[in-house]
Amino acid sequence: MSSAIEVKHLCHQYGSRTIYRDLNFTVPTGTICGLLGKNGQGKTTLVNILMGFLKPTSGRCLVLGEDSCHLPPLTRARIGLLHEGHLAYEFLTIAQTERFFSGFYLGWEREIFFDLVDKMGLSPDHRICRMSCGQRSQVVLGVIMAQNPDLLILDDYSMGLDAGYRRLFLDVLKDFAALGDKTIFVTSHIVQDLEKLVDSMIFIDRGEIMQTELDSFMKSFHRYDFEDGGELSLDKDEVIRGFEQRGERISVYSFADQESVQFHLDSLGVHPEKMREKKMSLEDAFIGLMGKY
Amino acid sequence: MIYSIFYKEWIKARYFFLALVCLNTAVCLKIWVDIRQQLQAEHAEMIWYQAIHIQSFFYSDIRYFPLLSGICLAVVQFVPEILQKRLRLSLHLPVDRERLLAIFLALGLGLYTVLALLDTAAIWAVSRYYFPVEVAVSSLTTLLPWHYAGFVGYLGMSLILLEPAWSRRVFVFLVFSGFISLLFSGSGYCRLNPALPWLMLLAPLFFLTVFQGGSRFQQGEVT
Known part of the structure; x- marks a missing residue:
């Protein structure tokens, strides 16, 4: 073409x-x-x-x-x-x-x-x-x-x-x-x-x-939500492409599947319970990938 | 294509052009009324003494109007184009940039020429009516540097408006204003006659600088 x-x-x-x-x-x-x-x-x-x-x-x-x-x-x-x-x-x-x-x-x-x-x-x-x-x-x-x-x-x-x-x-x-x-x-x-x-x-x-x-993109990019009581800070890396915290709710954006993200977070000392994938619009995915600021 | 560009430029300039026609006509009328009143109030010998021996020309009121007209026409044509960089609309049209700018300038200089001819004809007519033919002829060569200043002023203001870098704008302003002040220097009839042909040889150079400004505008060169 x-x-x-x-x-x-x-x-x-x-x-x-x-x-x-x-x-x-x-x-x-x-x-x-x-x-x-x-x-x-x-x-x-x-x-x-x-x-x-x-x-x-x-x-x-x-x-x-x-x-x-x-x-x-x-x-x-x-x-x-x-x-x-x-x-x-x-x-x-x-x-x-x-x-x-x-x-x-x-x-x-x-x-x-x-x-x-x-x-x-x-x-x-x-x-x-x-x-x-x-x-x-x-x-x-x-x-x-x-x-x-x-x-x-x-x-x-x-x-x-x-x-x-x-x-x-x-x-x-x-x-x-x-x-x-x-x-x-x-x-x-x-x-x-x-x-x-x-x-x-x-x-x-x-x-x-x-x-x-x-x-x-919409199929491969995911958002995983979980709750965490404390203040959390995660840097972007090969697995975590975006991170957002509002109150106790944490959102992690990644191209990896849920199991890989869970394993990666464990390795970083974060142990999310009841982590689940949330459906995203393109705008959510854009914010997740690019960040708000 | 050429018609379309002329059409847009005319729409931009028409009311201002008509205003300039009125302004120049008003100045010419004032010159005529003044000399007429002077001739009625004073002895003809006194007028002759002032006009020939002191070389105080009766049409000096019009001295800076060609320059003002040239600058106004450039402002009217190019300010709407550089606001929000609207000239990009025309630069995206399927026509060469040089051709586009040449048509812009052709219309602007064409309108300026109409104003210059209007002033010249009026001054010639008044001179010819009240003075000998030699005085009328000398008025033409006396007016010529002022008209040339208007021509250079039009091109200079066009270039200043197109130029994207402020430092270059200041430089262009200094060069053009220096040259224009030369055209207004001295006093008396036909004072620049010996130098004017040489000064007019620079006209194509001034014309071409506007194309360089257009190129820099298109490529967004701000240094």
């Missing part, structure tokens, strides 16, 4: 602060990949590097087979890009936005734009600066979808959106993915939304990543 995005040995620094060290991953064509990480882990930086808005310290990114630092116009025409904060030209009206962007794309689908935008019931002369964040997101989504791109890159599409607009966004993305051979690379703060959308995920934490299929 060919790759829509290929990141090879990517390193990036802001001054003395290292954002990535030797990042490597691929996003196969026709898949939906979610990039998850806490604030400040470099999700937007990665999107900016992929789109040629930032020159990495070293390494290489290929987007639709082209070097991200020098994406030719024809390749850019195949990429629908949603900037963080639903960036739009706020001095334009809805109709002016459509007229402006339609001039750049041969396969521009005017009906798709107006189908999405008309749902808001606003006049075509409505200026974007007078819209709510949700309404603006709908216009931006209309622009991206009307381009009929092969690759969608969405940087935190859920930012500032209420449940209704988020659901609308997800529905459109699912319909888009169903067209086949369409690739979506998405970052979001609303982790549970991605559970319903993505095929694979990339977790990014302190410059390192873990790439996994959603199904296999």
